[in-house]
Amino acid sequence: xxxxxxxxxxxxxxxxxxxxxxxxxxxxxxxxxxxxxxxxxxxxxxxxxxxxxxxxxxxxxxxxxxxxxxxxxxxxxxxxxxxxxxxxxxxxxxxxxxxxxxxxxxxxxxxxxxxxxxxxxxxxxxxxxxxxxxxxxxxxxxxxxxxxxxxxxxxxxxxxxxxxxxxxxxxxxxxxxxxxxxxxxxxxxxxxxxxxxxxxxxxxxxxxxxxxxxxxxxxxxxxxxxxxxxxxxxxxxxxxxxxxxxxxxxxxxxxxxxxxxxxxxxxxxxxxxxxxxxxxxxxxxxxxxxxxxxxxx
Amino acid sequence: xxxxxxxxxxxxxxxxxxxxxxxxxxxxxxxxxxxxxxxxxxxxxxxxxxxxxxxxxxxxxxxxxxxxxxxxxxxxxxxxxxxxxxxxxxxxxxxxxxxxxxxxxxxxxxxxxxxxxxxxxxxxxxxxxxxxxxxxxxxxxxxxxxxxxxxxxxxxxxxxxxxxxxxxxxxxxxxxxxxxxxxxxxxxxxxxxxxxxxxxxxxxxxxxxxxxxxxxxxxxxxxxxxxxxxxxxxxxxxxxxxxxxxxxxxxxxxxxxxxxxxxxxxxxxxxxxxxxxxxxxxxxxxxxxxxxxxxxxxxxxxxxxxxxxxxxxxxxxxxxxxxxxxxxxxxxxxxxxxxxxxxxxxxxxxxxxxxxxxxxxxxxxxxxxxxxxxxxxxxxxxxxxxxxxxxxxxxxxxxxxxxxxxxxxxxxxxxxxxxxxxxxxxxxxxxxxxxx
Numbered sequence: 001x002x003x004x005x006x007x008x009x010x011x012x013x014x015x016x017x018x019x020x021x022x023x024x025x026x027x028x029x030x031x032x033x034x035x036x037x038x039x040x041x042x043x044x045x046x047x048x049x050x051x052x053x054x055x056x057x058x059x060x061x062x063x064x065x066x067x068x069x070x071x072x073x074x075x076x077x078x079x080x081x082x083x084x085x086x087x088x089x090x091x092x093x094x095x096x097x098x099x100x101x102x103x104x105x106x107x108x109x110x111x112x113x114x115x116x117x118x119x120x121x122x123x124x125x126x127x128x129x130x131x132x133x134x135x136x137x138x139x140x141x142x143x144x145x146x147x148x149x150x151x152x153x154x155x156x157x158x159x160x161x162x163x164x165x166x167x168x169x170x171x172x173x174x175x176x177x178x179x180x181x182x183x184x185x186x187x188x189x190x191x192x193x194x195x196x197x198x199x200x201x202x203x204x205x206x207x208x209x210x211x212x213x214x215x216x217x218x219x220x221x222x223x224x225x226x227x228x229x230x231x232x233x234x235x236x237x238x239x240x241x242x243x244x245x246x247x248x249x250x251x252x253x254x255x256x257x258x259x260x261x262x263x264x265x266x267x268x269x270x271x272x273x274x275x276x277x278x279x280x281x282x283x284x285x286x287x288x289x290x291x292x293x294x295x296x297x
Numbered sequence: 298x299x300x301x302x303x304x305x306x307x308x309x310x311x312x313x314x315x316x317x318x319x320x321x322x323x324x325x326x327x328x329x330x331x332x333x334x335x336x337x338x339x340x341x342x343x344x345x346x347x348x349x350x351x352x353x354x355x356x357x358x359x360x361x362x363x364x365x366x367x368x369x370x371x372x373x374x375x376x377x378x379x380x381x382x383x384x385x386x387x388x389x390x391x392x393x394x395x396x397x398x399x400x401x402x403x404x405x406x407x408x409x410x411x412x413x414x415x416x417x418x419x420x421x422x423x424x425x426x427x428x429x430x431x432x433x434x435x436x437x438x439x440x441x442x443x444x445x446x447x448x449x450x451x452x453x454x455x456x457x458x459x460x461x462x463x464x465x466x467x468x469x470x471x472x473x474x475x476x477x478x479x480x481x482x483x484x485x486x487x488x489x490x491x492x493x494x495x496x497x498x499x500x501x502x503x504x505x506x507x508x509x510x511x512x513x514x515x516x517x518x519x520x521x522x523x524x525x526x527x528x529x530x531x532x533x534x535x536x537x538x539x540x541x542x543x544x545x546x547x548x549x550x551x552x553x554x555x556x557x558x559x560x561x562x563x564x565x566x567x568x569x570x571x572x573x574x575x576x577x578x579x580x581x582x583x584x585x586x587x588x589x590x591x592x593x594x595x596x597x598x599x600x601x602x603x604x605x606x607x608x609x610x611x612x613x614x615x616x617x618x619x620x621x622x623x624x625x626x627x628x629x630x631x632x633x634x635x636x637x638x639x640x641x642x643x644x645x646x647x648x649x650x651x652x653x654x655x656x657x658x659x660x661x662x663x664x665x666x667x668x669x670x671x672x673x674x675x676x677x678x679x680x681x682x683x684x685x686x687x688x689x690x691x692x693x694x695x696x697x698x699x700x701x702x703x704x705x706x707x708x709x710x711x712x713x714x715x716x717x718x719x720x721x722x723x724x725x726x727x728x729x730x731x732x733x
Contacts, residue, residue, distance in 0.1 A: 048514035050714065070515050081506025086311060094307050098300060098515045142511070 001026040001181045002047070002150060007056035009042055016042040018205045020056070024150075024183060024198070029176055031196035032185040033209075033283075035291050038202045040185050041078070044152055047183075048075050060150065071100050074148035078155045078185075080139045084128040088119065088138055091127065092145060099146040106145065113141045117167065133164045140168060144175065151175060151182045157191055169195065189284035201287070203294050213283070220286045221278065223255040227267060228275035236270060252279065300516045304524025305531065308499070312532045322536050326543045350391035353381050357398050361430050369422070385410050394423065401431055401438075459681060471680075475652050478676035481601055482647045484537075485671050489608050489640065492533045493616035497629060499525055500620030500713070509713045518710040522621075523702075526613045533609065534602070541598060600678050600687075607694035608671025611701050612636060618705035621712030622720045632725075643669035651676035665690050667697025704729060 002024040009017040017039045024030045034040050045051045047058060049065060058065045060072065082091055089110065096106035114120045117137045127135055136159050144151065156172070157165045172195065176182055184196060192199060192213075199216055201209035209216055229236070229249045236242045242251040249271075255263060260278070267273050281289070312318055354363055355374045363371035371394075374381050384390040392411035399406060409415060409423065433443040457471070500522075503509045512521055619632040646669060650659040655677040663673035664682070670690045674682070711728045712720070720728075 045510075045714070048510075050510065050513050073514070075511060075514055077507045077510040079507040081503070081508040081511070083311070083502070083508065084506075085315075090310075094303070095511065097303050098512060100515075 001061065002183075003057075003059040003062075004043075004047075005057045005059075007043070007046065007058065008054045009039075009046065009051070010054060015205045017046075017053070017202075020202070020205075020207050022200055022207060022210065024181060026181055027176065027179050028197040029172065029182045029184055029195045031192045031199035032183055032202070033187065033189075033192065033199055033287060034202035035187065039205045040202055041154070043202065044075070044154060044183075044185060047152065048073060071146060072149045074143040074146065074151045076139065076143040076151075076153045076156055078158070080136060080159065082127045082135060082139060082142070085126055087124050087126055088114070088130070089123040092138065092142055095142040096145045101146045109145050109147070110141070113145065117141065117171075132159060133161055136160055137164065137168075140171070144171075149180060151180050152185070153182065154185045155188075156184065156186070157188060187287075189282065189287055192283050199283070201290060203291055208290055208294065209286075216283075216286065217280055220281050220289070222281065224252050224279045225255070225260065225263065226250070226252045226275060226277045226279055227273065229267065229271040230274055232271040234270050248274070250275075301520045301524045301527075304516070304521060305528040308525050308528025309531050312495070312529065313535065318532070318536070322539050323543070326540050326547065351389075352392045352394055353384060353390045354394045354396070355381055356396045358396055360434060361396055361427065363394070363426055363430075366422070369419070382410060385412055388412060392419075396427075401434060404431055474679040477597065477679035478652055478655070479647075481597070481675035481678070482644075482651070482672045485601070485605055485608055485675050486640065486644050486647075488533055488537070488605055489612050489671070492529050492609060493612050493636075495529050495532075496526055496613050497616040497620035498626065499529065500617050500709075501623065501626055501629070504621060504713050505624055513713065518713060519706050522614075522617050522706060522709050526610065526617060530606065530609050530613065533605070537602070537605065597678060601675060603691060604671040604675055604694070607667075607691065607698060611667060611671075611694065611698035612640070614698065614702040614705035618708040618712070618725075621709040622715075622725060624716060624719075628719060639668035640672070643672035647672055647676045655680040655682075661686070665693060667694045670694055707731075 002022075004020060004022040004024075007017050007020040008015075020039075020043065032040055032043070042051070046053050047065070049067065049070065060069050086094070092110045092113075093103070093106055096109065097103060101109070110123075114123055117140075119134060119137060119141075122130060122134060127138065130138070140156070143153070151172075153172070156168060160168060169191070172182055172184075184192070186192060196213060198212055199209065200207055200211075211219070227250070230247050232249065236249055236251065240251045240253060242249045253263065258266075260276075264273065264276055267276065349370050350368060351370045351372060352363075353374045353376075354361065354371050355376075355378055362373070365371050369391075372390075374393075376384075378395070381390070381393050385393050392409055392415065395408040395410065397406045397408075404427070407427065409420070436443050436446065503512070503521075509521070615636050619629050619636065622632060623629045643663065646659070646663045650657060651663060651673050654660060660673065660677060663669045664677050665686070671694065674687075674690055707729045708725055711731070718724075
């Protein structure tokens, strides 16, 4: 769907993107992760053709990005904005037309979306008269109104209450089912694990991670096992820092070169093994670990 | 191009549909007549209700007999000075005029006592009356009867007529031309400021709400900027044309009503300027009517529109650039300075130079330089401007707004996507130079 090769962009002496390569497969939800100031917004702006790269290629559907591709992209910026004094209907019609949607088709689309998100009764109200959640929904509609094949959402859940966030999440998944490719830029890791198939992480202008969620998690297995023992035959070495709760002893141990089976059989000498489970890092842990590791370099 | 039209349409409708636009457009033409009406009404009421003010005249020379008017009655005093002052204090007299023994060659020491500060009109009335009395006195001393002087005194007014190349004669009047230049110049000044500010506010709104990020991904920043400037300019033009129509209708209604109340003959004279010229060339009202009828309103309105558009586009681009560079209207102040200064220079120049002497060198340059010409030239047009000067001025104005638009586009393109940094002039200069 989207192929990014050797992308560079700097502002004066500040490098915003250095040699970034990325491939976004068709029909996935692609998580674009990274701390503030890492270069995510710059990347998104380049894909949206708001700014131009210094060097490198961006290809959409195998062809170099061109101004006519705007129709295919829907973009929800992190900080939301609508014309406060404009009515919902007029506003959506304007944005749809700016995206080259013919007026008749635009009207049909707006109507069905307003009904779908329970905003039908508000179409003649000005944005300033709407609640924040409703305005956010209008903004979401304005992003998808022209049925883009690539949807770029920058922090889509900020500002939504849990109920509306759920609605938007389901809409995103529904769009994905219909074949839309979604790029989700966020630092909310719980939504990444829930929604994303694929992730890439940018830190200090460079891509440091890329792959499916499973691949990423596998590559960051710390090879540590969580263990619970009971009915001890021997005392547990104090350097393992065990925690005791009644008759249960919890602690974790690294493999330290052994195979899991070797470790397990050693543990069986100590007592009854109730839990023996590999620690799988959450995306949040990987994220924090990676950002910290780079900061210490 | 299609998208620019879309932006123009949005900017236009968003403003024209507002209630405040409707109210301002319909009420403004009524405000000036209304204010004048109120003043006239107050003045009439005042002179009707005002009681006669009695002023005690304490004349030690015995030479001055002050003539009473509608407003002031003068009483020659036979009281002691202290008693007379007491009467002023008690409010029995409005004021006290004290004329000590004076030297007629150098009349000094005349005093006025009042319970309240006297108005300028009262003081000049008193001074004028005393001056005439002293002059009369001097004439008597030289053996001349003042009434002869009065007979000799003659009032002259010159009728000024411009001769066109075709031999056409047109009566004009400096006062009427002054008024027209004054109104047109100020109107352009106000239009540029009001609509320029709307551009700036609009740009800041789009920038601070990040609407611009959605828009700029679909259209080029230049299209967005031009769409906004043209759309808002169209609003200004609409407002002006509505005013022209409204004022035109109002005037013809008023003239019509007045015409019915006028004697038959006068109304006929008004209807045909040639007749009027023949019948009442020496009455003042007739003359002013002729002057007004002689004004080429069509060319006045056309040149107003040209200079409004030119000046608006020139400054509008700069307002857009300022709006794009800042995050909030309060930050815009520092960049408003270079925009405001030439406008104020033009405004001051209009009064100090252009309207006083429309053909002076300063007036010429003010009406040629694009930054000041929209306002200054409007002050000159009703007096008549040679064709070549007009062409030069308009040509330079077009060049001027092309330049400012080019300059503004460079700032705008970068500025609208910049957040959180407070730009300085040096940074703006860097944006202008950057070629990307």
